[in-house]
Amino acid sequence: MGGSSPCASCKLLRRRCAKDCIFAPYFPPDDPHKFAIVHKVFGASNVSKMLQELPVQQRADAVGSLVYEANARMRDPVYGCVGAISYLQNQVSQLQMQLAVAQAEILCIQMQQQEPATLPTQLDVPDEKSLLLSTSTFNNLQPYLSFASSSTVMQDPLKRESLWT
């Protein structure tokens, strides 16, 4: 038997904590909530199966991500982690737009500064000149304006229905 106390999982499941208990390294007895939440969302046997299919050195990370997902699902029973992903993708899109605009602004400034300071004092043709400037600026902007998200993340975060296709 031995004097060591059972891990949080065996305590919750009310069973003997074996020496080679798969949960013991990751669910210490001083943090019962951690296992409770994972068990509630995934179930002990599913967690055990998932851990068994992983190399030992990756199990700690797997437990960490399972705990995170379980917490997210408790916090948001409808969307869970998907809510966070959607929010973050929205932020990424907004930042990419801001970047594109900022790059365009820099190009504008640089082009204005490259122009010799020879504003006509008698002739007044600012509109045509600024039109030409904006055309060439637009051509330089094409690479910055085509910001596609990485293929590894979800597309169209705001259109939730497209996630499920």
Added chain:
Amino acid sequence: MNSKRCAGCKYLRRRCPSNCILSPHFPPNDPQRFACVHKIYGASNVAKMLQQVPVQQRAEAANAMYYEAYCRIKDPVYGCVGTIALLQQQIFDAECQLAKIQAEIAVLNGHHEATHQNQQVNVATSSANFTLESGGEGTFSSTYDPSICQFY
């Protein structure tokens, strides 16, 4: 026996009652969808989680569970948390880049005004708000929930 069993009841080889909670969200023509969620959550947990959610939100909840289960099968170590980490990194990189560019703009504007003080140059500023809530240090926006960021 109901010949049109949902994917869940088909998988579990049981009768599919008319009020089956799984049936609206796991149609028989998509068995892989239920197989995914069952592998990760288990049928009873899926049913329990759906029961805890209002009826009008169950479709979204089932979709979210399917997505998370799918991610977990693809990446058994990190699941969809890997996607979150990737997005957080993208945000960090984009904020750093934006801060650098805004600093460049400030320098260019300052230089330009210093050398052409007699000319009124109006740099076209877009309607987008360039103010970084983070102060350009690469930290996240203050409106983001920090408890979501920390998972280790």
